[in-house]
Amino acid sequence: MEVINNIDEYKNILKDEIKKNNLVIFPTETVYGLGANALSTKAVNKIFEVKTRAKNNPLIVHLKNASEIEKYAVIENEVEQKLIDSFMPGPLTIVLKKKSCIPESVTAGLDTVGIRVPSNEIAHRFLELVDVPIAAPSANISSRPSGTRVNDIFNEFDLKVNYIIDGGESRIGLESTVVKVIDNIPVILRPGFITKEDIIDIVGNCKVSEHVLKSVSLNEKVESPGMLYKHYAPNTKCLLVYSKDINTLRKIVNDNKTSKTIILGSEKLQDIPCFKFINYGNTLESISHNIFSLLRKCDMYNGDLIIIEGVEKVGLGLAIMNRLIRTSCFNYIEK
Numbered sequence: 429m430e431v432i433n434n435i436d437e438y439k440n441i442l443k444d445e446i447k448k449n450n451l452v453i454f455p456t457e458t459v460y461g462l463g464a465n466a467l468s469t470k471a472v473n474k475i476f477e478v479k480t481r482a483k484n485n486p487l488i489v490h491l492k493n494a495s496e497i498e499k500y501a502v503i504e505n506e507v508e509q510k511l512i513d514s515f516m517p518g519p520l521t522i523v524l525k526k527k528s529c530i531p532e533s534v535t536a537g538l539d540t541v542g543i544r545v546p547s548n549e550i551a552h553r554f555l556e557l558v559d560v561p562i563a564a565p566s567a568n569i570s571s572r573p574s575g576t577r578v579n580d581i582f583n584e585f586d587l588k589v590n591y592i593i594d595g596g597e598s599r600i601g602l603e604s605t606v607v608k609v610i611d612n613i614p615v616i617l618r619p620g621f622i623t624k625e626d627i628i629d630i631v632g633n634c635k636v637s638e639h640v641l642k643s644v645s646l647n648e649k650v651e652s653p654g655m656l657y658k659h660y661a662p663n664t665k666c667l668l669v670y671s672k673d674i675n676t677l678r679k680i681v682n683d684n685k686t687s688k689t690i691i692l693g694s695e696k697l698q699d700i701p702c703f704k705f706i707n708y709g710n711t712l713e714s715i716s717h718n719i720f721s722l723l724r725k726c727d728m729y730n731g732d733l734i735i736i737e738g739v740e741k742v743g744l745g746l747a748i749m750n751r752l753i754r755t756s757c758f759n760y761i762e763k
């Protein structure tokens with residue numbers, strides 16, 4: 429795999445690569461994407477194969493401008509239009525009724541399609557130069573933490589993808605907010621940087637799907653199939669812990685730590701004796717920016733348990749906890 433630092437020098441190569449139905453990894457403001465021509469079933473199938481992604485987990489389609497949405501999907505009401513006008517380009521995916529040009533392989537047979545217009549400048553230039561809609565999940569092998577740094581994911585894709593465009597560290601570090609308007613009310617299917625409160629400010633109301641913080645059984649009907657899977661996980665076993673009270677939090681950590689425990693948390697826990705302490709930052713923004721990369725780093729210490737400090741489930745904290753609950757396979761203590 430070749431790392432591209434200057435996209436302008438590779439314009440024709442990238443265009444050809446997408447035309448040949450091959451995959452290109454590109455940066456966005458959320459996480460890196462594993463992209464392919466969304467209009468080609470052959471290209472889309474390669475994404476599922478390379479990522480070992482479950483076939484019933486639909487892909488998000490990335491467009492260069494919001495003005496292109498109606499080529500591929502139907503905007504059915506004013507609430508959808510308002511969300512598009514207010515949050516695109518940006519870290520929002522809107523689920524809309526799909527048009528027939530979007531293959532079923534992209535949407536896993538659903539009659540809807542998730543659409544996103546990234547605000548990252550390099551992503552925008554990539555989409556402009558290839559000039560086709562790009563289907564892209566997060567660039568990581570399924571169930572692993574999402575890719576937010578080139579070095580973190582290089583080995584995962586080295587022999588399977590020819591080009592990765594380096595855009596530095598992903599600014600946000602967590603995937604987009606996925607929203608679907610149901611009965612005129614925006615429903616968050618997957619929380620992200622754009623919060624429930626941000627959406628309420630614009631359209632007056634917003635619900636959060638009950639599946640965001642709970643485990644989903646395989647035979648349950650879910651609006652967002654991505655919620656079904658083991659996700660965002662390092663190889664080392666994880667335990668997520670949370671308490672508003674710092675003494676209770678420290679007691680949970682002390683009661684559960686082993687001799688080879690890595691603690692991944694804020695400075696609140698840094699003086700607890702343990703095998704290794706890793707500071708993930710002290711603001712929700714820094715935690716979201718760092719978390720996936722640090723989870724990968726934890727594996728390098730060969731510990732037998734990662735105790736991860738949780739955060740309050742409000743604002744961006746809801747998105748962080750949605751990911752960490754899955755990272756830890758619902759191994760979660762809250763007191």
Ligand code: AMP
Nearest residue numbers: 486487540541542565566651652653654
């Ligand atoms: P990822 O590609 O790993 O960022 O995951 C994409 C997320 O978007 C998954 O949780 C999917 O379930 C969700 N998604 C994509 N398209 C749709 C759709 N048409 N309807 C509902 N959820 C979707």
Ligand code: MG
Nearest residue numbers: 565566574603
């Ligand atoms: Mg993903």
